Amino acid sequence: MTLVTRIKQLAEEKKVTFAEVERAVGISNGQIRRWDRVSPKSENLKKVADYFGVTTDFLLGSNQAPKWANTDDLFELDKMLNSNVNMAYGGETLTEQEKQRVKDVLTGLFWEFRKRDKEK
Structure with missing residues (x-):
């Protein structure tokens, strides 16, 4: 699962759009969608993680989850x-x-x- 996919799931859960997230955390419009092609700045990733109440490790998928985990x-x-x-x-x-x-x-x-x- 990609970074953008994780953020999309969190946004759907919270019933907000990427644009609303970007405005709320103070990053430029369309920034999140570009993260599939370009690595985000760490401070912007942290802002999005804080907005959703998750860790940057969670967003990046680096939590060493077993293969069977969903x-x-x-x-x-x-x-x-x-x-x-x-x-x-x-x-x-x-x-x-x-x-x-x-x-x-x-x-x-x-x-x-x-x-x-x-x-x-």
């Missing part, structure tokens, strides 16, 4: 990881590197549990 699985994983963003231990907020390590563990557990549920 779009619903990917949305659920991303939702779970985003709900755990403000992580702390002993009253101190984790560093970005520590947060990423926790997210990696959560991702592994997510796929284990998801696979087990699908096999039932």
Whole structure:
């Protein structure tokens, strides 16, 4: 699935057009559609990810999903990881590197549990 396809699915879910997304995040008209041919600037990709409440990794499809995973699985994983963003231990907020390590563990557990549920 391409970047533009993922954004299209998110836009359909939210019932907005690409033009509405582009206006809302402050990027030029027609920008998103061009991302099938040209790599987006990282700051623009981040703006779109933030608009939809997903990670840039999700948009780029770089979440190391198993071959059997479907779009619903990917949305659920991303939702779970985003709900755990403000992580702390002993009253101190984790560093970005520590947060990423926790997210990696959560991702592994997510796929284990998801696979087990699908096999039932």
